[in-house]
Amino acid sequence: RGFTQRGWPRSWRDHDLKRHYDVVIIGGGLHGLATAYYLAANHGITNVAVLDKGYMGGGGSGRNTAILRSNYLTPEGVRFYDRSLKLYEGLANELNYNVMFSRQGHLTLAHNDSALRTMRWRAEVNKVQGVDSEVIDPRQVKELVPHLDTSTDTRYPILGALYHPPGGTIRHDAVVWGYARAADHLGVQIHQHTEVTGIDVDNGRVTGVRTHRGDISAGTVINCTAGWSTTISEMAGVFMPVTTSPLQAAVTEPVKPFLHTVVVSGTLHVYVSQTDRGELVFGASVDPFTSYSTRGSLAFAEGLAGNVLRLMPALSGMRLLRQWAGLCDMTPDYSPIMGTTPVEGFLVDVGWGTYGFKAGPVAGEAMAECVATGKMPEIIADFGLDRFASGRLVGEKGAAAVGH
Numbered sequence: 203r204g205f206t207q208r209g210w211p212r213s214w215r216d217h218d219l220k221r222h223y224d225v226v227i228i229g230g231g232l233h234g235l236a237t238a239y240y241l242a243a244n245h246g247i248t249n250v251a252v253l254d255k256g257y258m259g260g261g262g263s264g265r266n267t268a269i270l271r272s273n274y275l276t277p278e279g280v281r282f283y284d285r286s287l288k289l290y291e292g293l294a295n296e297l298n299y300n301v302m303f304s305r306q307g308h309l310t311l312a313h314n315d316s317a318l319r320t321m322r323w324r325a326e327v328n329k330v331q332g333v334d335s336e337v338i339d340p341r342q343v344k345e346l347v348p349h350l351d352t353s354t355d356t357r358y359p360i361l362g363a364l365y366h367p368p369g370g371t372i373r374h375d376a377v378v379w380g381y382a383r384a385a386d387h388l389g390v391q392i393h394q395h396t397e398v399t400g401i402d403v404d405n406g407r408v409t410g411v412r413t414h415r416g417d418i419s420a421g422t423v424i425n426c427t428a429g430w431s432t433t434i435s436e437m438a439g440v441f442m443p444v445t446t447s448p449l450q451a452a453v454t455e456p457v458k459p460f461l462h463t464v465v466v467s468g469t470l471h472v473y474v475s476q477t478d479r480g481e482l483v484f485g486a487s488v489d490p491f492t493s494y495s496t497r498g499s500l501a502f503a504e505g506l507a508g509n510v511l512r513l514m515p516a517l518s519g520m521r522l523l524r525q526w527a528g529l530c531d532m533t534p535d536y537s538p539i540m541g542t543t544p545v546e547g548f549l550v551d552v553g554w555g556t557y558g559f560k561a562g563p564v565a566g567e568a569m570a571e572c573v574a575t576g577k578m579p580e581i582i583a584d585f586g587l588d589r590f591a592s593g594r595l596v597g598e599k600g601a602a603a604v605g606h
């Protein structure tokens with residue numbers, strides 16, 4: 203396995219590219235690595251390569267705000283994300299890696315009647331699916347988060363909230379590293395800095411992948427990218443109804459722990475949680491334009507600060523330390539696109555919008571099953587690419603953490 207220069211054991215190995223793999227996964231983020239891990243762990247498929255033009259977890263997996271929840275709006279979405287949360291709960295054991303899962307509970311604030319109505323709707327759908335969510339009043343909100351301004355004479359008074367106790371946060375990098383190390387142990391090859399330049403298709407069937415390090419033949423190719431999901435799919439001749447927008451986030455200096463619940467306001471386009479190190483992690487809605495830029499902007503920092511202070515005026519003295527952006531591939535119904543495509547052997551796990559991170563484990567589990575059995579697992583059957591032609595959409599916009 204080898205050691206780094208500092209004497210630390212390597213988490214995964216480097217390899218020369220082989221000429222053939224049974225499965226090539228494009229995209230070494232959480233989804234690609236989880237798929238590789240479950241292919242090997244659940245189905246014994248180990249002749250697998252994970253390719254990434256950058257480093258493992260350098261895209262959305264390392265840029266999200268690490269929030270976990272399953273309080274979605276559609277039954278399909280709730281079932282799917284609930285399975286993911288269950289896998290997250292057991293992940294430290296499964297991977298033998300400290301992923302720092304923290305079940306703090308998740309609050310989505312309602313500042314007007316229509317938001318409150320949507321919270322009630324979500325709470326009922328959640329309960330029917332066996333997921334713990336309920337609407338609470340401003341007094342209960344204040345008990346959970348004393349720093350929130352729950353007074354009634356504000357521009358955006360808090361009328362209530364959807365409270366989801368199973369939600370929380372996790373250490374996002376650790377999740378990526380844990381899956382990568384476990385997949386490597388099982389024989390999967392991880393190839394960082396390996397850019398895919400083309401996908402070979404013969405007679406409607408995928409036959410291989412071209413990279414700047416050489417060509418590979420493969421029976422199955424899975425597109426697990428974000429930001430470049432349309433570019434990769436187009437290499438196989440598959441069109442994706444996806445547009446890409448940046449989503450910015452920021453982190454403050456560390457302070458003594460005072461916030462023990464994830465707080466989200468869709469109306470104010472802001473969410474906040476506190477890490478174990480004491481930093482506050484903030485995010486907003488996607489930038490209102492399409493772009494592949496991962497740089498932060500002053501306009502975002504200004505807008506964010508104003509909205510955070512509307513919610514928690516006591517934070518006015520805190521300093522932002524860093525800001526960044528990740529790329530969100532948005533679909534028309536805000537649900538992902540998963541499974542088979544018209545090109546045989548070319549599968550996709552894309553279009554994750556603003557909630558791909560929380561779906562990583564279940565997406566990997568389901569995609570691995572799809573490859574191993576050749577059938578769409580029931581849990582992702584509603585997320586197929588064909589739904590855009592049939593019109594059977596899975597509208598999840600009402601459960602997006604933030605306005606879009």
Ligand code: PYC
Nearest residue numbers: 267269485556557603
């Ligand atoms: O869907 O919970 C969410 C979320 C948080 C940050 C971005 N999306």
